[in-house]
Amino acid sequence: MPYLVIEHLEEISNWVWLEYRHASEWWKNKLIFTNVLPEEREKLAKLGSVIGESVTRFPFDRSKIIVLDLQAEEELKPEDIDDDTIIVVGGILGDAVPRGRTKEFITSKMKGVKVRHIGKPQFSIDGASIVAKLIADGRRLEEIEYEENPTIKLDEFSEITLHYAVPKLDGKLLLTPGLIELQKRELGYTEADEEISDEELIEFFEGKRELA
Amino acid sequence: MPYLVIEHLEEISNWVWLEYRHASEWWKNKLIFTNVLPEEREKLAKLGSVIGESVTRFPFDRSKIIVLDLQAEEELKPEDIDDDTIIVVGGILGDAVPRGRTKEFITSKMKGVKVRHIGKPQFSIDGASIVAKLIADGRRLEEIEYEENPTIKLDEFSEITLHYAVPKLDGKLLLTPGLIELQKRELGYTEADEEISDEELIEFFEGKRELA
Structure with a gap:
């Protein structure tokens, strides 16, 4: 099973916490939070792995990374995903009007990674995490209702x-x-x-x- | 500053905890525990980043990994270490008679990584972590007293x-x-x-x- 990385970019409000917890129900021990402050580590460790460094700087194997970005040209497909693929979701809520923040904060800083979209709609963090899980499990984007x-x-x-x-x-x-x-x-x-x-x-x- | 990975291979006894805490004093936010069980994550998150997966399977960039192993042929040198190098210490205590457990549990499972020693003596986890830090900071192995x-x-x-x-x-x-x-x-x-x-x-x- 691949990994899901949530690049943690906001304070842990109640709303953010509920979304993270929901994502962890779907990704279990394969969920990783990056960009976590020392004082947030224990709290987020209730839900998954926690890494202080940003996903954009941490020495992951970049050939295994897929960044989900609304602005990507290709859609995420089951055949993109291997057992040790790292799927990255930008942890940004409230971007109801797309403003390209995933590109600004993540994609533009990571050379050598794959970039994929999961359709035109704007999902929440947990919603995007669930869509990624369904595709990792073999479903095609057009089969996923929303x-x-x-x-x-x-x-x-x-x-x-x-x-x-x-x-x-x-x-x-x-x-x-x-x-x-x-x-x-x-x-x-x-x-x-x-x-x-x-x-x-x-x-x-x-x-x-x-x-x- | 590079990262120090402690592959967590034992229960968190009082002794292990003191060693980990000492290593975290030297490595601060650059300390990462791998192979951490879900129920241990919160405790170890007090000291550093925590990753559930073993360092031998996690998709780190292997070209950046240096495993410390008593049986290595080359010694660890300051010029081996870049800003995003990952130095791996096997978290095994009580191996007073060297039994090659680092090779057994770590080095043999990781193709494509560098392997280095820090001298003939057997150090504890925190001792090895400190020697690695001193070398990362520019000291040569022969300058380090023990x-x-x-x-x-x-x-x-x-x-x-x-x-x-x-x-x-x-x-x-x-x-x-x-x-x-x-x-x-x-x-x-x-x-x-x-x-x-x-x-x-x-x-x-x-x-x-x-x-x-």
């Missing part, structure tokens, strides 16, 4: 729209577990100490229930 | 002999901080909750005082 700007109903009066694409598997949105709960809390819908289980969230997304 | 099988007086009736070599700098033994305290505790000389400071230890080794 929903752009999904809208999540919170109650009969309100909804949240996520301004990026979320991958789907067997018709189900693979939304970041805990993210809607976090948003509800931040919007004042939920008390801070109310926990919503992943099961409840899945049923919520399937339209089977409303959240308390 | 003491083989140093004997440490505990009180007027007893002493501890360490069956390996300990490097010296400016005439001072660079002994693992806390190690004598640990040994005294295990031998029943010290209560578990008595702490001995590094300063006391240094003075002890300089013969200026006895430990309480």
Whole structure:
């Protein structure tokens, strides 16, 4: 199984943490964080390997690196990926309007690596990690479903729209577990100490229930 | 500054922990542990980068790797080491009688890497890490002092002999901080909750005082 590198480029906010945790559920022990500050190492070590150096400077074998970049000309294919391939996802949230930041922070600094895209939509960090995993497992990009700007109903009066694409598997949105709960809390819908289980969230997304 | 990789091959006993901590004092953020189990990641992340994969399988750039191996033909020299060289120390304690375990566990599994020795004596993990750092900083092997099988007086009736070599700098033994305290505790000389400071230890080794 190949490696997934998340180049860590932001503070570990609650939102970032949930995305990283979701990526680790898919990549397990093959997840590596790069560009990690000493004081962040222990926290991120809960989820994967942690390397202080940036992926752009660390002495990886560059012939094994594939950087995912919206601006790449070729799409990522299963046959690009070997057992020790390193797939790099830029850890940048909130880039709903593509601004070429992966190219700015990563691709332009790494000679000799492959660059591939995973389609036109803008995915979150965990979304891109999941799409990469599905392709590493043998699926082709055109077989992978996703929903752009999904809208999540919170109650009969309100909804949240996520301004990026979320991958789907067997018709189900693979939304970041805990993210809607976090948003509800931040919007004042939920008390801070109310926990919503992943099961409840899945049923919520399937339209089977409303959240308390 | 180059990287030091410690291939983690033992449980994290108190002794191993003290050696790792000492190595991290010398290598700071350039220390990387490889072959780390998921449940050990957080603990070792206190001291450096942590990678789950073994150094023998991880996709490092092998042209940048130097494995320290007693059985190497060439000695490690400052001119071998670039800014992104990866120096690998096998994390094996207690090999007082050389048994070629570095070759068995590391060198034989890594094609395309450089192999170098740091002299005939058998160093501990931290000792080898320090010798490598001194050479990376420009010293030549023949300039580095060490003491083989140093004997440490505990009180007027007893002493501890360490069956390996300990490097010296400016005439001072660079002994693992806390190690004598640990040994005294295990031998029943010290209560578990008595702490001995590094300063006391240094003075002890300089013969200026006895430990309480």
